[in-house]
Amino acid sequence: MEKTVRILNDEGFHARPAGVFVKKASEFTSTIEVKAGEVTKNGKSIMALMSLGLAKDAEITIKAQGPDEAAAVDALVDLVNKKFQA
Amino acid sequence: MSFLDRFLSGSKSKAEATGALSAPLKGRVVPLEQVPDAAFSGKILGDGIAIEPSEGLLVSPVNGEVVQIFRTNHAVGLLSDDGVEVLLHIGIDTVKMNGEGFRAHVKAGDKVKAGDKLVEFDLDLVRAKAKSTITPIVVTNMDAIASVETLRSGEVAHGQDLLRVTPKKA
Numbered sequence: 001m002e003k004t005v006r007i008l009n010d011e012g013f014h015a016r017p018a019g020v021f022v023k024k025a026s027e028f029t030s031t032i033e034v035k036a037g038e039v040t041k042n043g044k045s046i047m048a049l050m051s052l053g054l055a056k057d058a059e060i061t062i063k064a065q066g067p068d069e070a071a072a073v074d075a076l077v078d079l080v081n082k083k084f085q086a
Numbered sequence: 087m088s089f090l091d092r093f094l095s096g097s098k099s100k101a102e103a104t105g106a107l108s109a110p111l112k113g114r115v116v117p118l119e120q121v122p123d124a125a126f127s128g129k130i131l132g133d134g135i136a137i138e139p140s141e142g143l144l145v146s147p148v149n150g151e152v153v154q155i156f157r158t159n160h161a162v163g164l165l166s167d168d169g170v171e172v173l174l175h176i177g178i179d180t181v182k183m184n185g186e187g188f189r190a191h192v193k194a195g196d197k198v199k200a201g202d203k204l205v206e207f208d209l210d211l212v213r214a215k216a217k218s219t220i221t222p223i224v225v226t227n228m229d230a231i232a233s234v235e236t237l238r239s240g241e242v243a244h245g246q247d248l249l250r251v252t253p254k255k256a
Contacts, residue, residue, distance in 0.1 A: 015175055016131070019125050019131040044229075045171075045226075046173070047165070047171040047173065047226050050153075051154040051163060
């Protein structure tokens with residue numbers, strides 16, 4: 001299960017967004033990955049996500065694999081679309 | 087080798103001996119709960135400490151590798167040789183300064199030793215333009231960490247032991 005979204009908040013995928021994203025991702029048992037360009041990172045690691053260095057308007061693909069993958073992808077896509085306002 | 091380098095390398099070996107993170111800044115130790123940003127004070131990014139700097143020099147608190155330096159040079163992510171991920175974030179709301187006043191001495195992938203220069207910054211400019219100069223130092227991979235203990239309060243100098251981070255036993 002995967003979906004692609006665009007980062008809308010001005011600061012990009014920086015510290016606070018990464019923290020909020022990982023907190024949400026960790027609520028799910030599925031493995032979660034975030035792909036940007038050719039690079040794929042663990043969606044449950046703050047440092048890994050920050051290392052993508054994504055700015056506003058970057059596109060990411062959120063992939064989940066596991067029993068709650070659909071709910072996980074939907075929740076995380078929603079979070080990105082809401083500019084990481086949890 | 088300057089006096090400062092010698093001083094820092096001396097502290098580095100001490101930090102290694104105790105397994106502690108050393109102070110990446112000179113300044114005043116501030117509890118994380120008092121950082122004026124909910125992402126840090128609420129520990130969403132992890133546990134740790136903050137320093138209100140009195141000098142614009144950020145050095146590495148660990149031996150390890152630079153995972154990430156944000157494009158505006160105001161935040162550095164490190165992975166220590168002990169497996170501790172550390173985020174150093176100079177000031178609060180400094181992302182809006184868009185790199186002005188920050189000069190990086192390292193890039194992603196660089197190996198660093200405790201005490202190595204990471205970023206020099208214009209402290210007066212941060213004071214003038216950002217919400218706060220208070221700099222959080224947080225451990226971001228808390229799922230792998232058993233405890234984070236603060237070793238110091240009040241004034242701290244570069245290289246002095248600051249935090250003891252104990253990884254979970256494998």
